[in-house]
Amino acid sequence: MWVKTKITGVRYRESIIRKVCVNGKTRPDRCYYINYKNDSKKLSTEKVGWDSEGIKAEIARDLRGRILTNIRLGEGFQSIKEKREIERARREKKRLEEEAKDRKNVPFDFIAGKYLEWAKENKKSWRDDEGRYQLHIKPIIGNISINQISILTMEQLKKDLKRKTIKKWRSEVLMADATVKHCLVLVRQIFNRAKRWKLFEGENPVSETIDANRKFLKIEDNKRLRILSFKEAENLLNEIKSISQQTHDICLVSFQTGMRMGEIFNLKWQDVDLVHGVMHIRNPKNNETRQAYITPKLLDMFKRLEFEKVKATGFVFADRNGKKIHQLSFTFNRAVDRLGLNEGVTDRQNKIVPHSLRHTFASWLAMQGETLLTIKELMGHKDIETTMRYAHLTSDQKRAAVMKLAF
Secondary structure, eight states: OEEEOSSTTEEEEEEEEEEEEETTEEEEEEEEEEEEEOTTSOEEEEEEEEGGGTOOHHHHHHHHHHHHHHHHHTOSOOSHHHHHHHHHHHHHHHHHHHHHHHHHHSBHHHHHHHHHHHHHHHOTTHHHHHHHIIIIIHHHHTTSBGGGOOHHHHHHHHHHHHHOEEEETTEEEEOOHHHHHHHHHHHHHHHHHHHHTTSOOSOOSSOSBSSSSSBTTOOOOOOOOOOOOHHHHHHHHHHHHTTOHHHHHHHHHHHHHOOOHHHHHHOBGGGEETTTTEEEEOSOTTSOOEEEEOOHHHHHHHHHHGGGOOTTTOBSSBOTTSOBOOSOOTHHHHHHHHHTTTTTOOOGGGSOOTHHHHHHHHHHHHHTTOOHHHHHHHHTOSSHHHHGGGGGGGHHHHHHHHHTTOO
């Protein structure tokens, strides 16, 4: 039942359930409403609120007067519904601004942590990402707020990394340019992923270029140049064998197939087909399956190893606990040192490292006249551009091909 007040356009209804105490007396709670003609000259009735919520007839009167004024002036809210929507939008805007402010103030380590959690579920190389972040990136920029990280911060990170020394075998060496680049690329990936998750707004500070002429991630050439001769390879394998049979076998596989160390460590007996003389490389770097061919020496090696199969995990080469190997033994470095293969060599491109075995395999193929396409497929290169580094070794074959056309 409507009850009119002395104020024009303001009335109320009394609740049969709700009660309110006014001046020490209890009475039914009142819900106030206002009537007014809207912009279309139609009569509107809107609820203002309950007496128990602090709403009085005078408050309803003032609100009605503001609405009528706004209707006449054609501005502001022109109904209680519009007023509530405007206030809701204002609160939401304030909430988003506060959230954005909070996001800007979070340290880089926060979004990096979220990225590494995602990487564990979605990237095969997540261990590499985690290692690079924890060892090289976090100590430098982990505690810096993401809104304070700029291109200049990235330039400083690059400089710091290039000056950083890491332990390698018995000495300390400067971080390789390729590792510096991998670290910068990882930071870029973290920011890109954070933007997708709405954890970061703005431009990625690790841009491809600082200006139109200078590449930001330009790193000096770090490709291997040193090639082992057949005699050097034989001596190296013999020296390694005198220290560790397993390390010798791993290096022999790399020398004779060009497989990456990670691919050899992933190799399981189920991937070795001795009947057809092939190995199936199921998780190579470029995410494609390819085959490597078993040479007579490798066949003898696998037959010998069959008696030593690690049945628990099935890995061809496993550690003492039967688990996967993640890094080539330092036996390799000791053998290289004993033979003096790196003695007097200062250019890292000419130093003999485990990757040199794979590089030597591809170089031998090129020098004996194999096509670049054959080398690409055997090496598992993603594109021919990577294989082109061996093109200069086929010069004799190119000369012979041209000479056949001479008349």
